[in-house]
Amino acid sequence: MAHVMAAPELVAIKRPLQNDGGDVEEKPKARRREADPAAALAAARHEFGEHGGVNMSIEASATFTVMEPDTMRRLFAGELGPERGDLYIYSRHFNPTVLALGRQMAALEGTEAAYCTASGMSAISSVLMQLVCAGGHVVASRCLYGGTHALLSRFLPRASGVRATFVDADDEAAVRAAVRPGETRVVYVETMSNPTLAVADIPMLARVAHDAGAKLVVDNTFTPMIVSPARLGADVVVHSVSKFISGGADIIAGAICGPASLVNAMMDLQDGALMLLGPTMNAKVAFELSERLPHLPLRMQEHSRRAAEYASRMRRLGLRVTYPGLPDHPHHARLRAMGNPGYGAGGMLCVDMGTEERANRLMHHLQNTTQFGLMAVSLGYYETLMSCSGSSTSSEMSPADRARAGISPGLVRMSVGYNGTLEQRWSQFERALSLMQQQQQHPDHRDAMYCKLSPTI
Numbered sequence: 275m276a277h278v279m280a281a282p283e284l285v286a287i288k289r290p291l292q293n294d295g296g297d298v299e300e301k302p303k304a305r306r307r308e309a310d311p312a313a314a315l316a317a318a319r320h321e322f323g324e325h326g327g328v329n330m331s332i333e334a335s336a337t338f339t340v341m342e343p344d345t346m347r348r349l350f351a352g353e354l355g356p357e358r359g360d361l362y363i364y365s366r367h368f369n370p371t372v373l374a375l376g377r378q379m380a381a382l383e384g385t386e387a388a389y390c391t392a393s394g395m396s397a398i399s400s401v402l403m404q405l406v407c408a409g410g411h412v413v414a415s416r417c418l419y420g421g422t423h424a425l426l427s428r429f430l431p432r433a434s435g436v437r438a439t440f441v442d443a444d445d446e447a448a449v450r451a452a453v454r455p456g457e458t459r460v461v462y463v464e465t466m467s468n469p470t471l472a473v474a475d476i477p478m479l480a481r482v483a484h485d486a487g488a489k490l491v492v493d494n495t496f497t498p499m500i501v502s503p504a505r506l507g508a509d510v511v512v513h514s515v516s517k518f519i520s521g522g523a524d525i526i527a528g529a530i531c532g533p534a535s536l537v538n539a540m541m542d543l544q545d546g547a548l549m550l551l552g553p554t555m556n557a558k559v560a561f562e563l564s565e566r567l568p569h570l571p572l573r574m575q576e577h578s579r580r581a582a583e584y585a586s587r588m589r590r591l592g593l594r595v596t597y598p599g600l601p602d603h604p605h606h607a608r609l610r611a612m613g614n615p616g617y618g619a620g621g622m623l624c625v626d627m628g629t630e631e632r633a634n635r636l637m638h639h640l641q642n643t644t645q646f647g648l649m650a651v652s653l654g655y656y657e658t659l660m661s662c663s664g665s666s667t668s669s670e671m672s673p674a675d676r677a678r679a680g681i682s683p684g685l686v687r688m689s690v691g692y693n694g695t696l697e698q699r700w701s702q703f704e705r706a707l708s709l710m711q712q713q714q715q716h717p718d719h720r721d722a723m724y725c726k727l728s729p730t731i
Contacts, residue, residue: 318381394514396553397528415443473605480507518654578618627684639706646702653689
C-alpha cells in the first residue's frame with residue numbers, strides 16, 4: 275500500500291513532478307515542531323497551484339493515470355505513492371488536495387500525520403473500528419456528544435460486539451476500575467464535554483490508558499487552537515471539522531490526527547477502516563477548508579473573548595452560567611494549565627434555565643424578538659447558535675444517562691458568534707431576558723407573547 279507523508283513539521287515549495295517519480299523534489303528540511311498552533315500552521319508545508327498560483331490547485335480527479343504499466347503494480351505493492359514519487363491511485367485512497375489539508379491538520383494538532391474525512395462521525399467511527407476489534411472494550415466519558423454516545427452504547431455493540439463502560443472521566447479511580455485487562459483498547463473523551471463543558475484531565479487519562487496498554491482518543495471539536503491533546507499525551511485526536519474549523523456552517527467534514535502508522539493502517543488496501551468504509555472527503559471541500567485554517571487562530575480568539583464577556587455579565591445578572599473561563603468553574607485552573615496561551619477558554623457556554631419550557635421561552639425571544647442568535651444545532655458559526663441540549667444534541671441519551679452526565683432539562687448550549695458588535699448583541703440578550711421576566715410577572719399574557727409571530731431575521 276502507498277503510505278502517507280508523516281511530516282507536518284516539514285516545509286517545502288511543492289511543484290509538479292514527473293508522473294512516475296523519475297524527478298523527485300528535494301527532501302524538505304526538517305524544522306522543530308512549533309508549540310503554538312498558529313506558528314505550527316504558518317510553518318507547515320505550503321502547497322502552490324499548478325501554474326505557480328499562491329493557492330493550491332484542486333485535484334478533482336477520482337482516478338489517476340500512470341505512464342508505464344509496471345508503475346500500477348508498484349503503487350499497489352506500496353513501492354510508490356504520495357511521498358514516493360508523488361503518485362496516486364484513486365481518491366478514496368489518497369487525493370493530493372485532501373492530503374494537503376491533512377498536513378495542515380497535523381500541524382495544527384502537533385501530530386505526525388492526519389487524514390480528513392467526510393464528517394466528524396465518520397472520523398470517530400473509523401478510528402474506533404480500527405483500534406477496537408470485535409468483542410473489544412472501550413472506557414468512555416459518560417458525558418459525550420449524543421451521536422458518539424449512541425455509537426458506543428448501541429451501534430457498535432450490535433454491529434461488532436464492542437462494549438463500552440461510561441464513567442466519570444474526572445475520577446481517576448473510576449477510570450482505572452473500568453479498564454478490563456487485555457480487553458480495553460481505547461479510552462475515549464472530549465477535551466471539553468458536550469454540552470456540560472467539563473474539561474478532561476488529558477495527562478491523567480493518557481497515563482491510565484497507557485498503563486492499560488490502550489490508546490487515548492480525544493475529540494477536540496470544541497477547542498481547536500485552545501488545547502493540543504496530542505502534546506498532552508493523547509494518541510489520537512479527532513475533529514468535527516464542520517464546527518469551529520470550518521466556521522461557516524456550510525461544510526460537513528471530519529479529521530483524524532495521530533501517528534503516521536495509524537493513518538497508514540487505516541488506509542491499508544486490505545483491511546484499513548478508512549479505505550474500506552470510504553468516508554472520503556471531496557477535494558473541493560478540502561480546498562475550501564485549507565483556505566479557512568489560516569484565520570482560525572483569529573476566529574477562536576474572538577469567539578473566546580465574547581464568550582468570556584457574556585458569561586461574566588450573565589453571572590452578574592444572577593443566571594446559572596457554565597463557562598470554563600470563569601474562575602469558579604471546577605476545571606478553570608486545569609484548562610489554564612493545559613491550554614495554549616492567548617486563545618482563551620473557547621466559544622461555548624451554557625445557561626441552565628431550570629426547565630425545558632423556560633429554556634425554550636428564552637431561546638424564542640433571543641431569536642424571534644431581539645435577534646441575538648439562532649436556534650440551531652452545531653457550533654463554531656459567526657452567528658450565535660443555541661439549542662436545548664436535552665431535547666436536541668443529547669436526545670440520543672436516555673433520561674437517566676443525561677441526568678448522570680449533568681445535562682439538565684433546561685440547559686441551553688450557546689456557541690457564541692462574533693457577528694455584530696459585542697454591545698449590540700449584549701443589549702439584545704438583556705432585552706430578551708427582560709421579556710421573559712415580564713412573562714413571569716404577567717402569566718396571563720405569556721402564551722400570547724410566546725406564540726407571537728416573529729419579525730424577519
